[in-house]
Amino acid sequence: MTSGVEERDGRRRRxxxxxRAALASAVDLGSREGLEAVTIGRLAGATSMSKSGLFxxxxxxxxxxxxxxxxxxxIFTEEVVSRVAGDSGRQRLEALLEAWMSYMExxxxxxxxxFMAASAEWDARPGPVRDAVAAAMTAWLGLLERMVGxxxxxxxxxxxxxxxxxxxxxxxxxxxxQLLRDERVFEKARTAFARILExxx
Amino acid sequence: MTSGVEERDGRRRRxxxxxRAALASAVDLGSREGLEAVTIGRLAGATSMSKSGLFxxxxxxxxxxxxxxxxxxxIFTEEVVSRVAGDSGRQRLEALLEAWMSYMExxxxxxxxxFMAASAEWDARPGPVRDAVAAAMTAWLGLLERMVGxxxxxxxxxxxxxxxxxxxxxxxxxxxxQLLRDERVFEKARTAFARILExxx
Numbered sequence: 001m002t003s004g005v006e007e008r009d010g011r012r013r014r015x016x017x018x019x020r021a022a023l024a025s026a027v028d029l030g031s032r033e034g035l036e037a038v039t040i041g042r043l044a045g046a047t048s049m050s051k052s053g054l055f056x057x058x059x060x061x062x063x064x065x066x067x068x069x070x071x072x073x074x075i076f077t078e079e080v081v082s083r084v085a086g087d088s089g090r091q092r093l094e095a096l097l098e099a100w101m102s103y104m105e106x107x108x109x110x111x112x113x114x115f116m117a118a119s120a121e122w123d124a125r126p127g128p129v130r131d132a133v134a135a136a137m138t139a140w141l142g143l144l145e146r147m148v149g150x151x152x153x154x155x156x157x158x159x160x161x162x163x164x165x166x167x168x169x170x171x172x173x174x175x176x177x178q179l180l181r182d183e184r185v186f187e188k189a190r191t192a193f194a195r196i197l198e199x200x201x
Numbered sequence: 202m203t204s205g206v207e208e209r210d211g212r213r214r215r216x217x218x219x220x221r222a223a224l225a226s227a228v229d230l231g232s233r234e235g236l237e238a239v240t241i242g243r244l245a246g247a248t249s250m251s252k253s254g255l256f257x258x259x260x261x262x263x264x265x266x267x268x269x270x271x272x273x274x275x276i277f278t279e280e281v282v283s284r285v286a287g288d289s290g291r292q293r294l295e296a297l298l299e300a301w302m303s304y305m306e307x308x309x310x311x312x313x314x315x316f317m318a319a320s321a322e323w324d325a326r327p328g329p330v331r332d333a334v335a336a337a338m339t340a341w342l343g344l345l346e347r348m349v350g351x352x353x354x355x356x357x358x359x360x361x362x363x364x365x366x367x368x369x370x371x372x373x374x375x376x377x378x379q380l381l382r383d384e385r386v387f388e389k390a391r392t393a394f395a396r397i398l399e400x401x402x
Contacts, residue, residue, distance in 0.1 A: 033325065034235070036235075036237070111325040112324065112325075117321050119321075119376060119380045120322065120379075121321065123312070123380045124311075124313075124379070125234070134381060137381070160389070161392055164393065165389075168369040168373030169366070171373050171376055172365065172369030172373070175317070175372055176368075178325070179335055180335060180338070188361070189365075192366050
């Protein structure tokens with residue numbers, strides 16, 4: 001016999017598991033087809049959850065899209081940011097760049113970098129989804145800037161310029177890999193990173 | 202009194218003008234909201250043409266999307282490629298890069314670079330639209346590679362690496378400008394181009 005408390009706990013746990021599974025599908029769908037494809041109807045088709053169940057969890061398409069972005073940020077943090085290690089600022093920056101390349105190469109998101117796809121899709125559509133995508137990218141550029149600052153690269157006048165150039169290499173690697181399916185792009189990206197870190201400004 | 206021939210010529214001319222106007226709207230819509238938004242229904246709302254008139258011109262949504270890409274390529278050629286001038290290969294490459302930046306800065310397409318938006322949107326959807334987008338980008342990278350070859354930049358082992366790095370800078374400038382609306386990005390992009398052209402590989 002189960003008590004009322006245990007029943008409620010069980011429901012809550014099952015609810016959290018279902019929600020997490022729904023968001024995992026949403027993140028995959030969003031990275032392959034764009035966040036616009038992440039709707040309660042599409043998600044009902046991709047998971048075993050009913051539309052009404054998904055609606056109870058997320059309330060609206062926009063809320064579902066915002067939670068999808070939040071979940072994608074968690075995955076990016078787990079797969080890239082938390083892999084940073086090293087004794088010096090320089091080593092930690094190198095570890096970050098390598099984790100970022102590996103995240104693209106391994107296709108942690110099946111459609112490539114979730115955030116670059118979302119940026120291109122939403123940059124011209126004002127509203128909370130665009131704001132959430134821009135906030136994610138601003139946070140990434142901020143992290144990169146702090147780590148470039150700590151790395152004390154020789155020969156550069158401005159950390160902001162280094163951040164722009166490093167980020168450019170990563171964006172282009174993802175773009176070329178996804179569109180042209182050319183694996184050599186990661187070698188070119190690593191060569192470019194090394195050149196930037198050499199500090200010839 | 203107009204002859205039958207003149208009437209037919211007039212109809213043909215009006216047809217060509219209407220088709221061109223429809224494609225101009227399609228290109229704008231595609232650059233702002235993505236090619237998926239370029240449908241005969243949306244275009245009927247954005248122009249004074251009827252759905253049946255548009256259908257007679259384009260036949261299908263996919264054909265409309267393919268013609269939109271072809272028109273966007275023509276505009277890119279007019280606005281970027283045809284502005285290349287200079288006595289030396291190096292000057293012509295510099296002119297190309299400057300025309301490319303200016304095309305992004307002036308927002309020739311209201312949603313930023315048409316092709317980068319289309320790449321991110323279609324890279325995971327096999328079919329003729331994806332193929333047309335990939336062909337456009339391959340042509341661009343090929344042009345860049347020929348011009349880098351002609352420029353005889355000092356100190357680089359591989360033209361392909363230079364092309365990757367130059368293209369990365371342009372992609373990132375468009376991306377950061379569209380998402381974060383930061384105009385300083387073009388100054389950073391020009392600084393990065395100059396550094397790459399200096400040829401410190």
